[in-house]
Amino acid sequence: MGPTLIYGLINSAILVLMALGFNLTFGISGVANFAYGAIYVVAGFFAWSLINTFHLPFVLSALIAIVVIGFAGVCLYRFILTRIRGLVISEVIATFAISLVLLELLRYFGFIGSKYTLPVLVNGSVELLDTFVDIQRLLIIGIGIVVLFALYLFTHHTRMGLAFRGIAQEEHTSLSLGINPERIASWSMGIGAALSALAAIVILPLGTVTVDGGYDVLITALSVCIVGGLGSTFGVVIASLIIGFAQQLTATYLSSHWTMIVSLVALLVVLTVKPSGLLGHQKELEERV
Amino acid sequence: MRTVVTIFSSLLLLAFVSAASAQQTITLGIPTSLNLIEGKEANLAARLAVEEINAKGGVKVGNEKRLFKVESIDIRDGEPGVPVSEALLGIEKLILDKKAYATVVGNFRSEALLAAMDIYSKYKVVNIGTIAMVPKFEELVAAEKAKYKYSYRMCLDSKYLAATIQGLMKHINKDFGYNKAFIATQDVLWAAGTGALMEKWFKENGWTVVGFEKYPTGAQDFSAGLMKARSGGAQVILPIFDMPTSGTLLKQWKSMKIPSLMAGFISPLIGTKAWEAFGEDIDGCMNVVFELGNVPVKAYPPSTKFYEDYKKRYKEEVQSGHGVSGAYDAVYVLANAIEKAGTLDSDKVAQVLETTDAVGSVGRIKFSAGHQLQFGNDPKTAAVSPVFQWRKGKRVEIYPESIADGKIEKPAWMK
Structure with missing residues (x-):
């Protein structure tokens, strides 16, 4: 049972990190960023290029990747999404098109094969609860907790964070208080993209950077956010724990073959029983009516 | 008037010269997934063979020599979500628009290959495939020889892959007395099918x-399976994967210190770049290379020659374990068949191909009645799938014994 607990927790932390950026952007700006998975993969390849082509140290490469991808997220909003904001279908089509373009361009330019791996922060493994665990996986749990705590501090104790919450709660009222929703929305896109890059930097060293991974990350982030309730950070954490442990238990007691449908089954169940998600408030009123 | 006649004559002459020069070439089509590593490298290997043949004056057809001209097309059938019909359209385009006389490399997906065989029959185009591995191909050709006489395969199929792995397991059993195995495969037809074949074989041969x-x-976490392997007392883990993320299995195998040998097929861990990407995490892993030549084997010089020539021409080593050396050999086999037939008549060339008996980078090249390249344990008598073990960045051949230059070593935590 010990190994299942450990790896279930690690799995959940990975899901939290993968979904946080998507959730933050949607929660603040209302934009469902379907380019999220592509941004994750681009961040991985970008960091790989900085390390292997420009021979920069890993930590510096990671920082540059996070900042540049965050800035790219702001630009994505300012130059493309701002024109269609509020038109939900257009936002989805535009971001999904961007995702396809980014991923297929990577494929076209030869980013294929298994040589694209990022280094781990700390090498080695330790014995915990009767199993060996690599330190990188334990770090993911730690980084997940730190990011959640930092997000809490940011949204509760900084001017911009409070503005974020204001926009998320009631955009028009926030406008009357002098908060510029366009600026805040572009920042939310930037921070969402940066969180996606951070997730890529800490998760991808466990495996390899692949173009197809972009589609998987998007589906994972969507599933976790919808199960947890779109826009709810606490919901993301709860959904990640449920799906993460369910996947691990499925792999342990059934077969790894079935893990791929766990998040989708959770999604179906939640959409049927409580479409707003476990802790989502955005559609709750509509559901009551 | 004189000017008009001069211009008209020049145009006629130009048209004649163009037509004459077009007759000098034989168009060789390469319809495959050019953005996947096997397709990309197989394309380059086939082009290398064409360059070598053309440098010697080309292929002798009767009394004249003709140059090969290569036309590649990306049919993308190895990529997810691409329908078979799109791949087939690409092949037809190559045959009808580019006038491909014959094709090499070909489809990735088994169902696409089986469907494409009808196209090759329809247009009487010889195809020597080097990627798709479905055993049904051989059965179909053997059953309907008249119809599928143009289709050949110059690579391993699932049946021979299973035979190679079985030989490796016998070798492990002989050296260490091991008889408990854990099978981990990618959930795709060929890999799961090979896994099922191996499960049956293990049970029939006294293994647990x-x-x-x-x-x-795309799976990136193999911990649950590895824990099952350890708790079940598995002495050997048999992996069968071709996805890039499967290298993670080795990383976790090492970090979790699983006391089992890792011996099977993980395609991303075959090339020299695997060591650059994964480093010591893959030390001790044993990997089947589908065809000789995709790795150089000292005991068989033709494999080393192809490998070195490829490296010299493209400034990098072959990274794929499948289809590359076969593509190189396929061009030579086709050229020899054309020369022996003395004509470009596809029926006659296809007939000559059946009698092929040549030395290639993959080993000795002979086709079965179902046009499948025949595999065995000695490159002097058949094509060979070598197995190597990663040791401190070097690939040491450990099976079959005819080409081995070392014995299997246990990973550090098992000693």
Whole structure:
């Protein structure tokens, strides 16, 4: 049972990190960023290029990747999404098109094969609860907790964070208080993209950077956010724990073959029983009516 | 008037010269997934063979020599979500628009290859495939020889892959007395099918199978399966994967210190770049290379020659374990068949191909009645799938014994 607990927790932390950026952007700006998975993969390849082509140290490469991808997220909003904001279908089509373009361009330019791996922060493994665990996986749990705590501090104790919450709660009222929703929305896109890059930097060293991974990350982030309730950070954490442990238990007691449908089954169940998600408030009123 | 006549004559002459020069070439089509590593490298290998043949004056057809001209097309059938019909359209385009006389490399997906065989028959185009591995190909050709006489395969199929792995397991059993296995495969037809064949073989040969896990493509966490292997007392883990993320299995195998040999097929871990990407995490892993030549084997010089020539021409080593050396050999086999037939008549060339008996980079090249390249344990008598073990960045051949230059070593935590 010990190994299942450990790896279930690690799995959940990975899901939290993968979904946080998507959730933050949607929660603040209302934009469902379907380019999220592509941004994750681009961040991985970008960091790989900085390390292997420009021979920069890993930590510096990671920082540059996070900042540049965050800035790219702001630009994505300012130059493309701002024109269609509020038109939900257009936002989805535009971001999904961007995702396809980014991923297929990577494929076209030869980013294929298994040589694209990022280094781990700390090498080695330790014995915990009767199993060996690599330190990188334990770090993911730690980084997940730190990011959640930092997000809490940011949204509760900084001017911009409070503005974020204001926009998320009631955009028009926030406008009357002098908060510029366009600026805040572009920042939310930037921070969402940066969180996606951070997730890529800490998760991808466990495996390899692949173009197809972009589609998987998007589906994972969507599933976790919808199960947890779109826009709810606490919901993301709860959904990640449920799906993460369910996947691990499925792999342990059934077969790894079935893990791929766990998040989708959770999604179906939640959409049927409580479409707003476990802790989502955005559609709750509509559901009551 | 004189000017008009001069211009008209020049145009006629130009048209004649163009037509004459077009007759000098034989168009060789390469319809495959050019953005996947096997397709990309197989394309380059086939082009290398064409360059070598053309440098010697080309292919002798009767009394004249003709140059090969290569036309590649990306039919993308190895990529997810691409329908078979799109791949077939690409092949037809190559035949009808580019006038491909014959094709090499070909389809990735089994169902696409089986469907494409009808196209090759329809247009009487010889195809020597080097990627798709479905055993049904051989059965179909053998059953309907008249119809499918143009289709050949110059690579391993699932049946021979299973035979190679079985030989490796016998070798492990002989050296260490091990007889408990755990099977981990990618959840795709060929890999799961080979895993099922191996499960049956293990049970029939006195082995215990402590688990059989199938992982969805893209899986990055293998911990649950590895824990099952350890708790079941598996002495050997047999992996069968071709997805890039499968290298993670080795990383976790090492970090979790699983006391089992890792011996099977993980395609991303074959090339020299695997060591650059994964480093010591893959030390000790044993990997089947589908065809000789995709790795150089000292005991068989033609494999080393192809490998070195490829490296010299493209400034990098072959990274794929499948289809590359076969593509190179396929061009030579086709050229020899054309020369022996003395004509470009596809029926006659296809007939001559059946009698092929040549030395290639993959080993000795002979086709079965179903036009499948025949594999065995000695490159002097058949094509060979070598097995190597990663040791401190070097690939040491450990099986079959005819080409081995070392014995299997246990990973550090098992000693």
